[in-house]
Amino acid sequence: xxxxxxxxxxxxxxAKLLESSTFELNEENDQATAVFMxxxxxxxxxxxxxxxxxxxxxxxxxxxxxxxxxxxxxIRVIVIQNGDGRTGIEIGAEDKGKGIRDLKLAMQDNYSTxxxxxxxxxxxxxxxxxxxxxxxxxxGTRIRARxxx
Amino acid sequence: xxADSFRLLNGVKAMMDSGDEYSVSGSVTNxxxxxxxxxxxxxxxxxxxxxxxxxxxxxxxxxxxxMDLNGLAVLDSAAFCVLRKISGxxxxxxxxxxxxxxxxxxxxxxxxxxxxxxxxxxxxNIEDGVRLxxxxx
Ligand SMILES: Nc1ncnc2c1ncn2[C@@H]1O[C@H](COP(=O)(O)OP(=O)(O)O)[C@@H](O)[C@H]1O
Ligand SMILES: [Mg+2]
Numbered sequence: 665x666x667x668x669x670x671x672x673x674x675x676x677x678x679a680k681l682l683e684s685s686t687f688e689l690n691e692e693n694d695q696a697t698a699v700f701m702x703x704x705x706x707x708x709x710x711x712x713x714x715x716x717x718x719x720x721x722x723x724x725x726x727x728x729x730x731x732x733x734x735x736x737x738x739i740r741v742i743v744i745q746n747g748d749g750r751t752g753i754e755i756g757a758e759d760k761g762k763g764i765r766d767l768k769l770a771m772q773d774n775y776s777t778x779x780x781x782x783x784x785x786x787x788x789x790x791x792x793x794x795x796x797x798x799x800x801x802x803x804g805t806r807i808r809a810r811x812x813x
Numbered sequence: 814x815x816a817d818s819f820r821l822l823n824g825v826k827a828m829m830d831s832g833d834e835y836s837v838s839g840s841v842t843n844x845x846x847x848x849x850x851x852x853x854x855x856x857x858x859x860x861x862x863x864x865x866x867x868x869x870x871x872x873x874x875x876x877x878x879x880m881d882l883n884g885l886a887v888l889d890s891a892a893f894c895v896l897r898k899i900s901g902x903x904x905x906x907x908x909x910x911x912x913x914x915x916x917x918x919x920x921x922x923x924x925x926x927x928x929x930x931x932x933x934x935x936x937x938n939i940e941d942g943v944r945l946x947x948x949x950x
Binding site for chain 1: 852853854857858886887888889890891892893894917918919921922925926927928
């Protein structure tokens with residue numbers, strides 16, 4: 665399974681889970697629900713409006729990709745706390761779709777196999793403080809990303 | 814899912830079923846169509862929006878279209894792409910278009926996904942937009 669991490673750093677395993685919500689993605693409306701709910705969750709966790717919108721934008725990008733390239737999957741939005749008591753939001757997106765052939769390419773600005781903007785994954789990497797993506801052809805794709813308060 | 818989130822989620826579902834979460838409403842001022850775009854837009858809804866605005870532009874003797882994005886909750890790259898496409902189609906039809914009401918939070922996510930906004934016409938309010946369109950044509 666190929667893996668790419670932002671700044672070559674894997675996510676720390678020690679983060680404590682405070683609250684978790686899972687959104688199944690099968691059709692367009694599920695995306696709107698996930699995006700709306702992510703804003704609520706981020707707001708309640710203490711994120712300001714700009715950060716709340718950014719985290720929801722990241723979820724929107726990942727949901728678009730799941731529906732577009734894997735047709736279905738799920739996104740988990742988790743409120744977490746690190747060892748120093750710092751709160752954050754973790755987004756986990758996974759699908760059992762066709763997978764990504766070249767992760768390095770997929771993470772580049774403007775790379776798209778769908779002739780769209782190719783800005784989704786790179787923007788999620790920019791928006792989130794920590795980001796990792798794993799994918800295997802024919803098996804699916806898994807992304808985990810965190811943004812700290 | 815935790816009970817609280819689940820309750821909340823059901824609330825959202827009810828709201829969506831009643832159609833509250835998404836709407837595009839419009840009015841015409843000085844031969845400019847002002848399209849208010851609200852809520853979280855899915856790709857399907859964005860496609861609808863495209864059809865609606867382009868059809869509207871064709872029907873009336875319009876000078877341009879102002880897209881009011883103030884009610885938009887989140888703008889991701891797919892939604893941005895559709896808005897761009899709308900502006901492109903309008904240009905081909907000989908109409909001006911302007912984007913209005915981009916909130917700071919949306920602006921920063923636009924910057925974060927590195928959207929190319931240089932060739933877009935952005936206005937601050939309706940007067941501003943109408944004026945831009947009168948001068949440019
Ligand atoms: N969940 C996924 N499953 C399979 N392929 C994916 C998935 N997400 C992204 N990709 C691949 O990565 C490419 C880049 O994705 P992205 O940066 O979101 O740009 P875009 O969606 O505009 O093409 C896509 O074109 C697609 O080939
Ligand atoms: Mg994408």
